[in-house]
Amino acid sequence: MKVEVAVVGAGPSGLSCAAALVRLGRKVAVLEAAEATGGTLRAAPGYLAPAAEGRTRLQTLQAAAGPAALLTGHPAGSLSGGPGAFRLEAGNRRLTAGAVVLASGVRRRLSPADHGLEPAYNLLGLSDMARLLADPQASLGRLRGRRVAFFLDVSAPDSLRQQAAAMHLGIAVRRQLAAEVLWFGRDLKVAGDGLEARYREARDLGVTFFRDAGRPPMLTATAGGYRVWAWPEEGGEPVEVAIDLAVLDEREEPCLPQWDLGPRRENSRLGHRSPRPGIFVTGSLRADLDLEGCLVDGVAAAAVADAFLRGLDGLVRAEVDAPRCARCLTCVRLCPHRAMAIAWYREADRAAAKVDKAACRGCGVCVAACPALAITLTTCPDEDIYRQLESGGRTT
Amino acid sequence: MAARGVLVLGGGVAGMAAALSLAAMDFEVTLVEKAAVPGGRAVGYACKATDRCLHCGVCLASDLAEELAASPVVLRTGTRLEGLEGRPGDFRATVTGAELAVGALVVATGLAPAPAAGWPDLGYGRLDAVITASELEERCRRQGPPAARRVAFVQCVGSRNPAWGKGYCSEVCCPYALRLGLGLVAEAAAEVTVFFNDLQTAGKSMATAREQARKGLRLVQGVPSRAAGVAAGVELQFEDVRAGGVRREGFDLVVLSTGIWPGPDTAALARLLGINTGPTGFFAGHPGQSWRSSRPGIYLAGSCQKPRGIADSIAHGRAAAAQVAADLEEVRSA
Amino acid sequence: MKLLAFVCERSALRAAREARELGAWPEELELVAVPCSGRIDVLHITGALTRGYAGVLVVGCHEEACEFVQGNLVARRRVEYLRRLLEQAGVDPGRVRMELASPAGAPRLARAARELVAEISCRTGGKGEEA
Ligand SMILES: Cc1cc2nc3c(=O)[nH]c(=O)nc-3n(C[C@H](O)[C@H](O)[C@H](O)COP(=O)(O)OP(=O)(O)OC[C@H]3O[C@@H](n4cnc5c(N)ncnc54)[C@H](O)[C@@H]3O)c2cc1C
Ligand code: SF4
Ligand code: SF4
Ligand code: SF4
Ligand code: SF4
Numbered sequence: 098m099k100v101e102v103a104v105v106g107a108g109p110s111g112l113s114c115a116a117a118l119v120r121l122g123r124k125v126a127v128l129e130a131a132e133a134t135g136g137t138l139r140a141a142p143g144y145l146a147p148a149a150e151g152r153t154r155l156q157t158l159q160a161a162a163g164p165a166a167l168l169t170g171h172p173a174g175s176l177s178g179g180p181g182a183f184r185l186e187a188g189n190r191r192l193t194a195g196a197v198v199l200a201s202g203v204r205r206r207l208s209p210a211d212h213g214l215e216p217a218y219n220l221l222g223l224s225d226m227a228r229l230l231a232d233p234q235a236s237l238g239r240l241r242g243r244r245v246a247f248f249l250d251v252s253a254p255d256s257l258r259q260q261a262a263a264m265h266l267g268i269a270v271r272r273q274l275a276a277e278v279l280w281f282g283r284d285l286k287v288a289g290d291g292l293e294a295r296y297r298e299a300r301d302l303g304v305t306f307f308r309d310a311g312r313p314p315m316l317t318a319t320a321g322g323y324r325v326w327a328w329p330e331e332g333g334e335p336v337e338v339a340i341d342l343a344v345l346d347e348r349e350e351p352c353l354p355q356w357d358l359g360p361r362r363e364n365s366r367l368g369h370r371s372p373r374p375g376i377f378v379t380g381s382l383r384a385d386l387d388l389e390g391c392l393v394d395g396v397a398a399a400a401v402a403d404a405f406l407r408g409l410d411g412l413v414r415a416e417v418d419a420p421r422c423a424r425c426l427t428c429v430r431l432c433p434h435r436a437m438a439i440a441w442y443r444e445a446d447r448a449a450a451k452v453d454k455a456a457c458r459g460c461g462v463c464v465a466a467c468p469a470l471a472i473t474l475t476t477c478p479d480e481d482i483y484r485q486l487e488s489g490g491r492t493t
Numbered sequence: 494m495a496a497r498g499v500l501v502l503g504g505g506v507a508g509m510a511a512a513l514s515l516a517a518m519d520f521e522v523t524l525v526e527k528a529a530v531p532g533g534r535a536v537g538y539a540c541k542a543t544d545r546c547l548h549c550g551v552c553l554a555s556d557l558a559e560e561l562a563a564s565p566v567v568l569r570t571g572t573r574l575e576g577l578e579g580r581p582g583d584f585r586a587t588v589t590g591a592e593l594a595v596g597a598l599v600v601a602t603g604l605a606p607a608p609a610a611g612w613p614d615l616g617y618g619r620l621d622a623v624i625t626a627s628e629l630e631e632r633c634r635r636q637g638p639p640a641a642r643r644v645a646f647v648q649c650v651g652s653r654n655p656a657w658g659k660g661y662c663s664e665v666c667c668p669y670a671l672r673l674g675l676g677l678v679a680e681a682a683a684e685v686t687v688f689f690n691d692l693q694t695a696g697k698s699m700a701t702a703r704e705q706a707r708k709g710l711r712l713v714q715g716v717p718s719r720a721a722g723v724a725a726g727v728e729l730q731f732e733d734v735r736a737g738g739v740r741r742e743g744f745d746l747v748v749l750s751t752g753i754w755p756g757p758d759t760a761a762l763a764r765l766l767g768i769n770t771g772p773t774g775f776f777a778g779h780p781g782q783s784w785r786s787s788r789p790g791i792y793l794a795g796s797c798q799k800p801r802g803i804a805d806s807i808a809h810g811r812a813a814a815a816q817v818a819a820d821l822e823e824v825r826s827a
Numbered sequence: 828m829k830l831l832a833f834v835c836e837r838s839a840l841r842a843a844r845e846a847r848e849l850g851a852w853p854e855e856l857e858l859v860a861v862p863c864s865g866r867i868d869v870l871h872i873t874g875a876l877t878r879g880y881a882g883v884l885v886v887g888c889h890e891e892a893c894e895f896v897q898g899n900l901v902a903r904r905r906v907e908y909l910r911r912l913l914e915q916a917g918v919d920p921g922r923v924r925m926e927l928a929s930p931a932g933a934p935r936l937a938r939a940a941r942e943l944v945a946e947i948s949c950r951t952g953g954k955g956e957e958a
Contacts, residue, residue: 117812117815117816117819120815120816120819120822120823121518121815121818121819121822122819122822153781154781157781255694255695255696255699255703256695257695257696260695284691284692284693284694285691286691286693286695287653287662287691287693288662288664288667288693288695289664290799292662293653293660293661293662294660294661297655297660308691308714310714310735329735330735330736330737331735331736332736333737359896360896360897362891362896362897363548363697363698363700363701363891364891364892364893364896365546365548365549365550365552365553365698365804365891365892366552366553366556366837366888366892366893366894367896368553368804368807368808369808369811372896384696384697384698384804385695385696385697389781389783390805390808392781392782392783393783393784393805393808393809393812394808394812396784396811396812396815396816397807397808397809397810397811397812397815399815400514400518400811400812400814400815400818401514401811403517403518403815403818404514404517404518407517407518407519408517431901433895433896433897433898434895434896458895459862460862460863460865460866460894460895460898461861461862461863461865461866461898462863462865462866462895462897462898462901464866464868465865465866465867465868465871465901465905466868466901474862474866476862477861477862477866479871482859482861482866482871483871483874485859485860486831486859486871486874486875486878487878489829489857538931539931539932540889540929540930540931540932540935542889542892542927542929542932544890545889545890545891546888546889546890546891546892546929548891548892551929551931552838552888552892552929552930552931554931555841555930555931556837556894556930559841633934634931634933634934635849635933635934636934637934637935637938680935701891
């Protein structure tokens, strides 16, 4: 199958990206490892937003992304080629795509040990709680009027998404089960879409918030639940409460394919770009975004990918003088954008380093590093630099 | 041809990002900016790198401004919108000294910092050593950090209080206070105290700043209620929530972290354009499509719709651009 | 005495321009702009030294803010390597220096630039040095 853009992941950001690309008239395929689209919105309703709102959002997104080829059950496999002509394997399918948008999100994993606990039936992760609350078969009745406590900032310190989830779920627990709800964490996060209002709603519903003063709460298992000690004041006496169910924050790992995406480091300049031209990143894989943020981010990535495809011809930047190349691989190793590879030059009848014109961004790192002086940067050749040296530099 | 033309109102990071995206999608874009230069608030901010980048996003504003200068976007500075008639795909916009035929309008008129003088107890305007974070930013950008030894940041000024009609968190002020504070520690060897309600330090981009702030800054939960002038600077009175009790402490410089309020022209523009504002005074976006205003053909970008930092405002501007492009293609093919 | 700064277009050039507008840029320090500090190799720097520049500053973006991801780190490694070579060759390695900058960090870059100029003019007695 040949598409203009392959979107990896059909969660909220992937779907919103695919929908926007379709609206822009692009041919799009969405690769999704799971058997259905929706990501967290489907798998854990009530996690990213109150359940009813999440369902409406999901329906809207699925409808809007409908015209894209939705390949569910097709995890993204290996990638080759370059911008304009990436080749992707996904399950039993092979795709070529001009650009790729990674929207594969994060994987969440409950880790009771982080909280000093053993796994137990009355110990849930935030996403389990979301699933249970949404499941009509789940018998949560026995929690009616009991005490449920949320523990944040332990497995995933400083996660806006998880704090937002705890807020939505705490309110749902309070409303649906009339259970008493407690919140333990270090810094309460309210910097999300409508989150401050949700926090006030929770407080008005009687949810109790314990912010710890540097020392996280301690839990021990009792016959039917847990005993919690928390230190809301520095050096003060602990508060002690008995709870029936503990809901814990979860570890988060990015779901990245096994591709070489270039040097992996945080970078403020890249935005939706990965170090490899033509591969873009969006959604919770890129930043700690709430649902609103993911919806915006997906559409933004669509705009960036669309503009990239329009400008693909680009200008020629680095050029290798094939006969001079010593095939030392220095440039291949150093190019931050993975634009260099060894290839066959028919004219010179030999293999040498070759620049992928659509991937080269003209930084000149390879030029300065080539021991054979085989590379020229057309946009800033050596002669220019030396001329500037002779003429006393540029003054503007 | 109207349907190829787009008017972007406001040349901050959101407006520049929207304009550049649309230009890259081959639209004829006019950027109308009331100030003399484009860039909005963020081009006046300082880099907050200590020994490494703290990901404040300020360089992005500079990148966009350079890109804009080299782009085909028609820039009209010192210009305002005076009237708008017509319908999606076929608007006639009157701007200072000209009439433009455009298919769509992107509103990106930005934010206003909360007016610090609105909290007279905190001493702004009364005490010279009480300044706003914007003033500190501006100063750092042009002259580098001031030489004050004991510096206090007061968080949540003008945010998180429904009584002021601002029952939201402004989202950016905790990050900028921590980063600015770290800059003062690194470059001016200041002792920095941050008085906060709840620290908003979520996210990957905050990872380094967060770690450095917990080591290098004094973080006190509880926001001061009043400031008094004393011989050696300013004395703040605050309730120490964690240690308990009311306390007083002296500082050489007090920085008010004023939150994000809607830009000064928001209400007037809403009337002129016939679009809605929400309960907190920002332009109201569609649920789930916050880049659409209540009127077809008019789109929203950046911090004029809700408090947003630089990177988020840029993303929002691009999202608005994608929607404009899609809707105008539809208008044309209809 | 004249000195030279190789500046990357993405950060240092803009900061230097702003510093110049603010009157904080040392007159002696001339600019050569390149797309990325990683473009600069040791030959460019020694080329500047042999052309009579008393000192050379290479300026790239701050760590984790390089448009080309790691051009700045590559450049820093090269400058360090060259400084070792110079030392072995008996040339004052203090004449070559690497700085990191941001387009929004004019005062800081200007300060580093003034420091370099002051230090080198102090070492050479203000006359510069024939290499
Ligand atoms: C003190 C302070 C510090 C901050 N620090 C950071 C930080 O470190 N990192 C970060 O990410 N964010 C920070 N922010 C937030 C940042 O300022 C915003 O994210 C960003 O400026 C939003 O960009 P914008 O384009 O939406 O709006 P603005 O930057 O406000 O730009 C709006 C533009 O529209 C123009 N305009 C307004 N009305 C009209 C009109 N009627 N006609 C024509 N033009 C008009 C204005 O002149 C302006 O150029 C800070 C905010 C404050 C208050
Ligand atoms: S660095 Fe130069 S010699 Fe080595 S492979 Fe690349 S082009 Fe060839
Ligand atoms: S100039 Fe930069 S991007 Fe281009 S091939 Fe060389 S190292 Fe890669
Ligand atoms: S993102 Fe901010 S801290 Fe980092 S280099 Fe740019 S301006 Fe400086
Ligand atoms: S970001 Fe921090 S200072 Fe700003 S309103 Fe939110 S909690 Fe208050």
